[in-house]
Structure formats: structure tokens, C-alpha cells
Amino acid sequence: MNISIEHVSQKYGSHVVLHDIDFKAESGEVLALLGPNGSGKSTLIKTIADILTPAAGMIKIDGTDLRGIDPIDRAKMIGYVPQYFHYTPFTTVLDTVLLGRRPYMNWSVSDDDLNVVDNALSIMNITDLSDRFVNELSGGQRQRVFIARALAQAPSFFLFDEPTSSLDLRHQLETVSTMRDIVHKDDSGMIIALHDLNLALRYTDKVLLLKDGEMYAYGAPDDVLTVDSVRDVYGVNSAIVENEQGRFLLSYAPS
Amino acid sequence: MKKVGKSSTKTTRLYHTLQKRKRLVLLTLAAILILSSILATGIGSVYIPPLDVLAVFGHALFPDLISSPDNGMADLIVLSFRLPRILLTILAGVALATAGAVMQGLLRNPLVSPFTLGLSSAASFGAALMIVLGPAIFGTLFAGTILLAGVTFSVKSVLLIFSAFICGWLSVILVYFISRTKNTSQAIMILAGVVIGYLFQAGLLALKYISNDDALREIVTWLMGGMWGATWPTIVILLPIVLVCFILIECRAWDLNTLSGGDDVAKNLGINVQRFRISGLLIVSFAASACLAFTGIIGFVGLMAPHICRMLIGNDYRYLLPASALLGALILLISDTVARVIFAPIEIPVGIIMYILGGLFFLFLITRGHGRYLA
Numbered sequence: 001m002n003i004s005i006e007h008v009s010q011k012y013g014s015h016v017v018l019h020d021i022d023f024k025a026e027s028g029e030v031l032a033l034l035g036p037n038g039s040g041k042s043t044l045i046k047t048i049a050d051i052l053t054p055a056a057g058m059i060k061i062d063g064t065d066l067r068g069i070d071p072i073d074r075a076k077m078i079g080y081v082p083q084y085f086h087y088t089p090f091t092t093v094l095d096t097v098l099l100g101r102r103p104y105m106n107w108s109v110s111d112d113d114l115n116v117v118d119n120a121l122s123i124m125n126i127t128d129l130s131d132r133f134v135n136e137l138s139g140g141q142r143q144r145v146f147i148a149r150a151l152a153q154a155p156s157f158f159l160f161d162e163p164t165s166s167l168d169l170r171h172q173l174e175t176v177s178t179m180r181d182i183v184h185k186d187d188s189g190m191i192i193a194l195h196d197l198n199l200a201l202r203y204t205d206k207v208l209l210l211k212d213g214e215m216y217a218y219g220a221p222d223d224v225l226t227v228d229s230v231r232d233v234y235g236v237n238s239a240i241v242e243n244e245q246g247r248f249l250l251s252y253a254p255s
Numbered sequence: 256m257k258k259v260g261k262s263s264t265k266t267t268r269l270y271h272t273l274q275k276r277k278r279l280v281l282l283t284l285a286a287i288l289i290l291s292s293i294l295a296t297g298i299g300s301v302y303i304p305p306l307d308v309l310a311v312f313g314h315a316l317f318p319d320l321i322s323s324p325d326n327g328m329a330d331l332i333v334l335s336f337r338l339p340r341i342l343l344t345i346l347a348g349v350a351l352a353t354a355g356a357v358m359q360g361l362l363r364n365p366l367v368s369p370f371t372l373g374l375s376s377a378a379s380f381g382a383a384l385m386i387v388l389g390p391a392i393f394g395t396l397f398a399g400t401i402l403l404a405g406v407t408f409s410v411k412s413v414l415l416i417f418s419a420f421i422c423g424w425l426s427v428i429l430v431y432f433i434s435r436t437k438n439t440s441q442a443i444m445i446l447a448g449v450v451i452g453y454l455f456q457a458g459l460l461a462l463k464y465i466s467n468d469d470a471l472r473e474i475v476t477w478l479m480g481g482m483w484g485a486t487w488p489t490i491v492i493l494l495p496i497v498l499v500c501f502i503l504i505e506c507r508a509w510d511l512n513t514l515s516g517g518d519d520v521a522k523n524l525g526i527n528v529q530r531f532r533i534s535g536l537l538i539v540s541f542a543a544s545a546c547l548a549f550t551g552i553i554g555f556v557g558l559m560a561p562h563i564c565r566m567l568i569g570n571d572y573r574y575l576l577p578a579s580a581l582l583g584a585l586i587l588l589i590s591d592t593v594a595r596v597i598f599a600p601i602e603i604p605v606g607i608i609m610y611i612l613g614g615l616f617f618l619f620l621i622t623r624g625h626g627r628y629l630a
Contacts, residue, residue, distance in 0.1 A: 094269060102513050103524060114270050118267070
């Protein structure tokens with residue numbers, strides 16, 4: 001399965017946010033969307049999720065126009081985790097994760113649905129929180145709940161909008177690493193907006209670097225994330241550090 | 256991802272335990288409502304013991320099997336006067352509480368209800384508009400009757416519901432579109448509701464000013480909120496409206512659940528959020544407006560019942576809606592019974608009691624509930 005983003009542009013009013021974005025995301029790989037604040041990462045993720053309609057261009061899943069796909073079928077293909085979460089008081093973790101099964105359920109909840117939810121909770125290590133109310137959890141715990149919700153949706157493609165922003169260092173590494181393993185093992189796909197360049201270097205297969213709503217570079221992380229590209233796009237000086245664990249970017253001063 | 260992994264029974268056990276608890280709450284509420292209805296039917300200027308009330312019901316349903324009670328007046332009092340009133344109270348409670356729960360879910364705002372969105376004022380304005388202008392517009396037709404599906408209705412009742420519904424729905428839609436332009440913040444939505452409510456109240460004042468004595472009396476009684484308008488034809492009109500609207504919205508319970516995750520998540524899960532929001536508001540406003548057309552302004556049931564039920568069984572709308580409906584009916588039934596007997600033989604409008612109860616509850620929500628109930 002693949003998602004083709006074909007010459008997509010997006011604007012809010014007259015303000016152009018994305019211009020002529022053109023790339024393809026394949027199943028079995030993790031693609032990182034990188035770029036500074038306001039570069040259009042969230043807008044691109046929402047456009048691919050069909051939450052926003054492109055101002056120009058087209059998005060296709062396996063060659064079929066996304067907008068021609070039935071919403072329930074689309075929900076089984078694409079699972080989206082937003083950057084900011086909404087939750088209602090007195091909603092348990094279990095009920096929140098169960099929402100991911102909505103495309104598969106009519107009224108009653110089957111044991112199969114509950115098993116998928118159980119596994120999603122287990123993967124995110126939040127089974128013990130199942131009967132807790134979401135509004136009583138910490139920011140990081142909540143973020144894991146919403147990722148579990150997307151896992152329960154069992155889509156072919158995951159779209160994550162900065163899913164690790166509220167997580168501590170250990171959970172950031174664990175979450176991205178776990179998601180990468182799932183994508184590789186199940187041959188699903190993932191597009192993930194990230195701020196941490198080292199997470200992208202270490203855990204993703206491809207990188208799309210955005211600058212002012214345009215594609216700056218697209219390719220393998222090691223090829224795209226260089227000292228020059230980071231200076232051009234982020235305006236910071238950095239150095240490449242290599243050890244037995246891999247290659248890392250150390251940003252040390254504004255350029 | 257095709258399959259997340261191997262199965263386990265821990266989540267299944269927890270889910271079924273929580274379901275059992277929710278069903279128990281529903282059954283308990285239903286049992287209390289039935290018991291209260293029997294007791295409330297017996298309470299009044301002439302006291303009828305609960306067993307006699309049951310005998311009247313039984314005799315009405317199975318005249319050959321169950322004999323009517325010894326008290327010859329019991330049949331007449333129960334069936335002709337008290338039962339229609341009890342049923343109107345229950346229907347109004349169901350419609351208003353369901354409307355409150357659905358509005359809170361659709362608009363993701365815990366403080367909205369038919370009352371706070373201005374629907375009550377607007378529906379009352381619509382009803383008053385028909386009381387005052389109906390005779391002039393429709394002439395002798397206004398006092399006539401109409402045969403619908405084999406049942407005779409007064410034209411006035413049908414027009415009152417229609418007018419109340421149009422104005423009630425207009426108010427909700429206006430508030431929705433005003434608040435949408437401001438990112439649907441909770442405060443803006445409540446303020447928009449207050450402002451729209453004021454506008455309809457201004458219209459109401461104007462109608463009172465130009466109305467004749469009879470119409471004025473009818474409007475004033477109406478505004479205080481009461482169940483005096485209960486007759487069997489009223490129940491025949493309202494019962495199918497409330498029932499059908501409830502079933503329609505209960506069928507969308509999962510969609511209401513998905514909205515709790517935000518518009519973007521709901522869209523991603525296959526919901527047409529905009530269309531669902533409009534159609535959902537249309538359905539619950541119809542049932543609530545139709546009831547308000549007969550009862551006048553009844554405030555706060557739509558706020559209290561869903562919040563108490565959320566505390567009891569959580570936010571799963573499959574259970575929250577029936578629980579809110581049952582509790583809304585119960586709150587209104589108890590309040591109306593108190594209104595009937597507290598200063599007997601004088602009745603006070605149930606609307607007054609609801610203002611007191613609801614006002615205190617609203618205060619609780621915005622002071623004690625900060626963070627926990629309104630997050």
C-alpha cells in the first residue's frame with residue numbers, strides 16, 4: 001500500500017501554508033516530516049488524513065483518490081493522532097481506546113474488539129490505567145492513551161502529529177521505537193511529524209524536510225539531515241557526532 | 256497494521272464488569288422512576304393508595320381480569336387527571352435531559368443545555384407567538400381540530416409545537432454559528448446562548464404587551480413552567496415525537512462518543528462532523544421544543560441529569576443517554592409532585608423549583624467542579 005501526495009497545496013484564507021508538495025509514502029516504512037514551527041507539518045498531516053481539503057493537487061491511496069473513498073473504509077486505512085488532545089471528564093482510558101474500534105463496530109463491542117484494545121493498551125504499557133479517567137492522567141500518560149487509540153484502529157497507515165511532545169525522554173524513545181517495529185513487522189506505514197531530529201535519524205526510514213511550506217529535501221535521513229540543511233532550514237549551527245550507536249546531530253548555536 | 260497482537264482477557268473482564276455496573280444503574284433508575292410515578296399518581300388533594308393506583312392501571316389494561324378499586328372516584332382521578340400529567344412530566348424530563356446530554360456531546364461543552372443555549376426562551380417565544388397571533392392569522396381554523404392518523408388533535412396544539420420548534424431550533428443554530436466563528440470556546444457559546452435568549456425574551460415581552468387578557472394569562476402561566484397543559488391528546492402528540500427522537504439519537508451514541516476525542520479524531524474515525532452536529536441538534540431540539548410548547552420554560556434539567564449520570568456511569572453515550580433520560584424524568588417528576596403538594600391546595604409552577612435546584616447545581620459545577628467536571 002502507498003499514499004501519493006501529488007502536487008498538494010494548502011492555504012488558510014489567502015495565506016499559502018503548503019506549496020506543491022509531492023512525494024510518496026510506502027507501507028513498511030516510517031517517514032518523518034521535519035521542519036521548524038510554522039513550516040506546515042501539521043497542516044500536511046491533516047490534509048493527508050482528509051481532515052482538510054487540499055487547495056490544489058490530489059492525495060491517492062494505492063492510486064485511488066482519497067476523497068472518493070467511503071469515510072468508514074478510509075478510517076480503516078488511516079489512523080490519525082493529533083498534536084493536541086480533547087478529552088471529556090468521566091471518560092475512562094478503556095472507553096477512549098475503544099473509540100479506535102468505531103469503524104469496525106455498529107452497536108455492541110465484540111471480544112475481538114476488546115482483544116485488539118487489550119493489545120493496544122499493552123503495547124503502550126497502560127493496561128493498569130484502563131479504568132482510570134483520562135482527565136486524571138498526566139500529559140504523557142494521556143499521550144500514550146491516544147496513541148493506543150490509533151493502534152486499536154488497526155489502520156494500514158498511521159499519521160502522527162508530534163506524538164512524543166508530552167513524553168519524557170525514555171517514553172519518547174520507547175514510543176517511536178515501538179511504532180517503527182510495528183510498521184516494519186506488520187507492513188503498515190507511518191508518517192510522523194517530529195521536532196527531534198535525532199529521533200528521525202535513529203528511527204525513521206525516510207525524511208521530508210519542510211521549509212516555509214515547501215519541500216526542502218526528501219530522502220534517507222542521513223542524506224537529508226546534514227549540517228548545511230539544518231542551518232538552512234532551522235537557522236542553527238550543528239555538528240554530526242558518530243559513535244557505535246549511530247549518527248547524531250548536535251545543535252549548539254543559532255547561525 | 257493488520258492485527259495488533261495476541262488476545263488477553265483482562266480488558267474483556269474489565270469491560271464486562273463496567274457494563275454490568277452501567278446496566279445496574281439503568282435498572283435502578285428505571286425502578287425508582289416507576290415507583291415514584293405510582294406514588295406521585297396517588298399524591299394530591301385526594302390521596303389514592305399505591306395499591307389502588309395499580310388496580311386502576313390494571314383495570315384499564317385488563318378490565319376482565321382486574322377489578323377497579325372500591326373508591327369510585329379513583330378511576331377518574333388517576334386516568335383523566337393525574338396520569339396524563341405524570342406522563343407529560345416524564346416525557347418533558349426525557350426530552351430535556353436527552354437534549355442536554357446530546358448538546359453537551361455535540362458541542363463538546365459541559366455547560367450547554369436547552370436552557371443555557373436559549374432554546375427554552377426561544378421555544379416559549381414561538382409558543383407565545385402562536386397564542387397571540389394565531390387567532391388573527393388562522394381565524395376560525397385555529398380553534399378547530401385536525402384528524403391525523405385516526406387521532407383528533409387541536410389545530411392550536413399542532414401549530415404551537417411547530418412554532419416552538421422553529422424558534423427553538425433557530426436559537427440553537429444561531430448560537431452554534433455564532434460560537435463557531437470564535438473557535439467554539441465554552442464561554443463564547445454560553446454568552447451567545449444568553450444573548451439569543453435575551454433577544455427572544457424581548458420578543459416575548461413585546462408579545463405580552465400587545466396581547467389581550469386571555470392570551471396574557473396563558474403566556475404568563477406558560478413562562479413559569481408547569482404541567483397544567485397535560486391532557487391525553489397532548490400525550491398522544493408528544494409520546495411518538497420524544498420516542499422517535501430518542502431512538503434516532505441513541506442510534507448515534509457511538510458517534511457522540513467519538514466526538515469526545517475532538518473534531519479531527521471524529522473525522523478520522525469516519526464521522527461527517529458538521530452534518531452530524533446539525534442533524535443531532537435538529538433532532539433533540541425538536542423533541543425538547545415540542546415538550547416546552549406544552550410545559551413552558553423548564554430550566555436546568557438538561558444540565559443536571561447528564562452531569563449526575565456522567566458521575567455515576569461515565570461518558571459512554573450508549574448508557575449516558577438512557578440514564579440521563581430516566582434521571583431527567585425522575586428529577587422533573589419529583590419536582591412537579593413537590594410543586595403540587597408543598598403549598599396544597601395551591602400549586603406552584605414546577606419551573607420555580609427547577610430554577611432553585613438548577614441554579615444551585617450550576618453554581619456547584621462552576622465552583623467545586625473546576626478542572627474535574629468542566630475540563
